[in-house]
Amino acid sequence: MTQSTDTQATHWLSAGAHEALTAQLADMRGPQLTKIVAEISAARDEGDLKENGGYHAAREAQGRLVGEADALEVLLRTSFTDAPVADGVVAPGVVVTYKFEGDDDDEAETFLLGAIEMKPFAHGLDVFSPAAPLGAALLGHTAGDTVSYTGPTGREIKVQIVSAKPFED
Known part of the structure; x- marks a missing residue:
């Protein structure tokens, strides 16, 4: 489809x-x-x-x-269901690894960018919507980029994209 x-x-x-x-x-x-x-x-x-x-x-x-x-x-x-292109760009269908500014690499977190209904199929990954604040902020950016977004408390949060790889079913 x-x-x-x-x-x-x-x-x-x-x-x-x-x-x-x-x-x-x-x-x-x-x-x-x-x-x-x-x-x-x-x-x-x-x-x-x-x-x-x-x-x-x-x-x-x-x-x-x-x-x-x-x-x-x-x-x-x-x-x-189009598979994302494997070019390191954050898009729906991509597994994103990121870390908060100032964190060490071993503190990086990973999630799948997609519909929340993907949760049972995401192999244990958290699933964030592209409309969620973090998902929307990272959308279109590439590994190595540092991006800011407004957190739920109104505070500006900076995250660095460590990697962006297509999800494998």
Whole structure:
């Protein structure tokens, strides 16, 4: 899949994550929803719906499932899986190693720049969105660059990019 032309923001997912999330969506829209609909039907057959806790619980579960499936569908529709170019530039799909100004190299931290839904597929890496303050500040910069951004407390934070390598699924 290539980068979305949808007017909504686009999100990078690895090909493996996209495939797994597509299968998850199919399961949510198919077997999971069918099971909940059957539970609703069985509870409705019990009679009085005002006092029927099983019916109301099943309807709430249906609403949650449909909402989660709708959100996942939007994510998949607005995502792209293009592998980043291996040129050391920070971009979605890149594993970034950075350190705070004044820290030693052994204090460097690493994260994957991509959609937060990549977390289960990120091989234990933290995942930051390109819209997060650190992700946005580093976007487009290369290894060796020192970049400033405003932290959550309003303080200016300087970080140095140690490396930027494409994520391997």
